[in-house]
Amino acid sequence: MSYRLQRMPVAAPSVLFSARVLSVILALLTAAAVLALSGKDPIALGGKVLSSTFGSRFGLEDLGLLFSPLLYCGLAVAVGLRIGAWNIGAEGQFNLGAFAATGVALFVPGPAWLLVPLMALAGMAGGALWILIPTLAKAYADVSELITTLLMNFVALLLVYWVATGPWLDPSGMALATTARLSVSVPYVWGIVHWGLPLALMLAVGLAVMFAYTRWGYEVRIGGANPGAAAYAGMPVQRHLILVMLMSGAIAGLGGMMEVAGTVGRLQGGISNNYGYLGIMVAVLARAAPLGVIATAFFMAVILNGGIVLQSQGLTTHTVLAITGLILFYAAIVDEVARYKLIPTTGEVTPKGAR
Amino acid sequence: MDILAGLIQTAFLAGGVLALAALGEVLAERVGVVNLGVEGLIALGAMSAVATVVITPHPWLGFLVAMGVGLIAGMIFAVATVIIRANQVLCGLALTYMGMGLAATLGKPISGSPAPATFQDIHIPILSDLPFFGRAFFSHSLLVYLIFLVLPVALHVLIFHTRHGLNMRAVGENPAAADAAGISVMKMRFWYVSLGSALAAGAGGYLTLVFVPSWSEGVVAGRGWIAVALVIFAGFRPINAVLAGLLFGFVTALGFVGQAHNWPIAASILSMLPYLGTMALMIVPVLAWQRMRRLMAAPDSLTVPYFRDQR
Numbered sequence: 001m002s003y004r005l006q007r008m009p010v011a012a013p014s015v016l017f018s019a020r021v022l023s024v025i026l027a028l029l030t031a032a033a034v035l036a037l038s039g040k041d042p043i044a045l046g047g048k049v050l051s052s053t054f055g056s057r058f059g060l061e062d063l064g065l066l067f068s069p070l071l072y073c074g075l076a077v078a079v080g081l082r083i084g085a086w087n088i089g090a091e092g093q094f095n096l097g098a099f100a101a102t103g104v105a106l107f108v109p110g111p112a113w114l115l116v117p118l119m120a121l122a123g124m125a126g127g128a129l130w131i132l133i134p135t136l137a138k139a140y141a142d143v144s145e146l147i148t149t150l151l152m153n154f155v156a157l158l159l160v161y162w163v164a165t166g167p168w169l170d171p172s173g174m175a176l177a178t179t180a181r182l183s184v185s186v187p188y189v190w191g192i193v194h195w196g197l198p199l200a201l202m203l204a205v206g207l208a209v210m211f212a213y214t215r216w217g218y219e220v221r222i223g224g225a226n227p228g229a230a231a232y233a234g235m236p237v238q239r240h241l242i243l244v245m246l247m248s249g250a251i252a253g254l255g256g257m258m259e260v261a262g263t264v265g266r267l268q269g270g271i272s273n274n275y276g277y278l279g280i281m282v283a284v285l286a287r288a289a290p291l292g293v294i295a296t297a298f299f300m301a302v303i304l305n306g307g308i309v310l311q312s313q314g315l316t317t318h319t320v321l322a323i324t325g326l327i328l329f330y331a332a333i334v335d336e337v338a339r340y341k342l343i344p345t346t347g348e349v350t351p352k353g354a355r
Numbered sequence: 356m357d358i359l360a361g362l363i364q365t366a367f368l369a370g371g372v373l374a375l376a377a378l379g380e381v382l383a384e385r386v387g388v389v390n391l392g393v394e395g396l397i398a399l400g401a402m403s404a405v406a407t408v409v410i411t412p413h414p415w416l417g418f419l420v421a422m423g424v425g426l427i428a429g430m431i432f433a434v435a436t437v438i439i440r441a442n443q444v445l446c447g448l449a450l451t452y453m454g455m456g457l458a459a460t461l462g463k464p465i466s467g468s469p470a471p472a473t474f475q476d477i478h479i480p481i482l483s484d485l486p487f488f489g490r491a492f493f494s495h496s497l498l499v500y501l502i503f504l505v506l507p508v509a510l511h512v513l514i515f516h517t518r519h520g521l522n523m524r525a526v527g528e529n530p531a532a533a534d535a536a537g538i539s540v541m542k543m544r545f546w547y548v549s550l551g552s553a554l555a556a557g558a559g560g561y562l563t564l565v566f567v568p569s570w571s572e573g574v575v576a577g578r579g580w581i582a583v584a585l586v587i588f589a590g591f592r593p594i595n596a597v598l599a600g601l602l603f604g605f606v607t608a609l610g611f612v613g614q615a616h617n618w619p620i621a622a623s624i625l626s627m628l629p630y631l632g633t634m635a636l637m638i639v640p641v642l643a644w645q646r647m648r649r650l651m652a653a654p655d656s657l658t659v660p661y662f663r664d665q666r
Binding site for chain 2: 007086088133137141142143144146147148150151152153154155158159161162165166277280281284315316318319320321322323324325326327328329331332333335336337
């Protein structure tokens with residue numbers, strides 16, 4: 001009996017899950033091989049990363065601080081992917097959220113219980129505003145959101161850098177390139193981990209419920225899978241697209257607000273720390289499922305923390321970006337390969353589509 | 356007048372990076388593959404060019420090494436997107452991340468220090484001595500003339516006036532028909548994607564050997580993404596792509612001149628101009644030139660992998 005390969009339109013979910021795991025393992029193995037070739041001991045380095053991340057309470061608290069922004073950015077990208085929109089601009093929306101929240105903290109007087117929610121609203125508005133033009137361009141002029149959202153990142157980074165070194169520079173003269181320390185902050189929930197983390201987890205669950213059980217979520221999913229069919233069925237695809245993309249920006253903006261008001265405490269250039277770009281990987285690995293994002297964001301936080309730990313070993317934080325790219329690369333390949341299935345050929349009837 | 360001549364000179368200098376990268380992307384997209392890894396390829400090329408001239412002070416060698424590195428990276432990308440036919444957007448993003456991360460990691464020892472050898476401007480008798488025009492158009496290194504004159508014309512002729520070019524375009528527009536006509540879709544896509552990647556990495560070599568003679572992590576600064584956007588704006592045509600690159604070189608030059616002459620605008624705000632300008636160029640033409648849309652349209656099968664048994 002002989003076999004032949006048949007490409008399936010979609011792969012089975014169980015196969016896809018193992019494909020994802022496989023791509024991560026392959027990427028880590030490749031990274032380990034490169035490290036070994038450059039004369040470092042990958043197993044010892046890996047052990048060091050794990051022990052300094054999970055071995056102490058400080059390590060776990062640091063992990064929590066990385067986990068939170070990755071969750072917001074991962075969710076932001078995932079929400080967009082649900083309707084088929086690539087939000088590559090989470091990085092910029094994150095910055096704008098931080099910028100808007102800082103503006104409220106610096107210039108609006110008021111008690112903390114009022115200011116913090118106000119900052120969160122401002123952060124969400126800032127993020128949504130930053131994706132507004134790409135959204136409208138996609139919805140009404142069919143301009144690829146891939147590039148427009150990305151270009152806005154650079155503008156946002158420059159804007160934050162400019163206000164942090166210019167108009168909003170710390171007047172005390174103590175800091176060179178940051179604003180003054182914000183007068184209010186997001187309350188702590190565990191050590192130095194602030195309420196941004198539990199809120200992000202709740203957001204992930206909320207989104208998962210919305211996508212799975214509401215009419216809106218159903219229409220968004222159909223609109224993403226097959227816009228033509230959705231429009232034919234009378235669903236307002238364009239309205240959903242605009243709303244979902246603005247939501248995506250708002251989530252990233254909220255992440256930025258949490259970062260500046262919870263973790264960093266002041267606005268400075270580069271506050272987004274590539275979280276927006278890593279968020280793309282987080283969302284893709286999770287196949288845009290909000291609950292999956294929790295797992296992949298946690299994994300990414302471990303990798304990112306590992307990168308920080310390994311900085312003392314002569315690696316830069318950019319090494320993490322390279323490893324992220326590697327995971328993404330393998331994930332894309334393995335995804336395609338997973339669609340193929342070995343089918344026994346009987347020899348008599350050639351099934352349709354085979355040659 | 357002197358300011359204008361300097362502006363034009365800088366426009367060519369700055370625009371060369373975008374023009375060369377955009378030409379590479381034109382090649383890939385004409386055969387139906389979108390390569391979003393340009394940013395990473397420029398980073399790889401920029402770093403390896405400086406690393407080469409640090410070892411041996413020959414700028415041409417540095418440029419060739421950059422292109423070679425791009426060719427290899429492009430072939431890896433092409434194996435994934437053309438042969439395995441994995442998702443092009445994902446692979447492109449992955450290539451960007453890998454390129455930027457790898458360039459930053461490997462280039463750490465040479466980060467920030469000036470390149471020990473760079474391309475020198477060539478002096479053309481009579482022309483270079485002309486008032487105004489001499490400085491604006493004839494005070495450049497050989498690469499600038501290659502990028503703005505030789506390469507776009509050659510590629511234009513190749514794509515639009517040869518049978519091979521017709522085959523190329525057929526592969527991008529309708530691979531099934533091209534396949535039926537006996538053109539190897541896979542071979543065509545594989546080599547033009549790889550070649551396009553080599554040009555993109557070459558743009559990185561140009562960046563660090565001509566324009567900013569030094570490698571650092573932020574030196575690419577989104578130029579790869581601008582180049583991808585310019586290709587769309589240029590209607591996937593090599594000559595338009597180079598002109599668009601020049602236009603953006605001019606926008607970048609405005610920022611420099613503004614800083615040099617102490618215009619009352621912050622440098623960060625001036626640096627936003629190229630990105631905002633690209634946004635405008637992506638959105639405005641779609642709204643304004645409805646009649647041009649067919650002429651400037653993307654290849655029909657762009658981003659669509661070709662499966663022979665599904666045609």
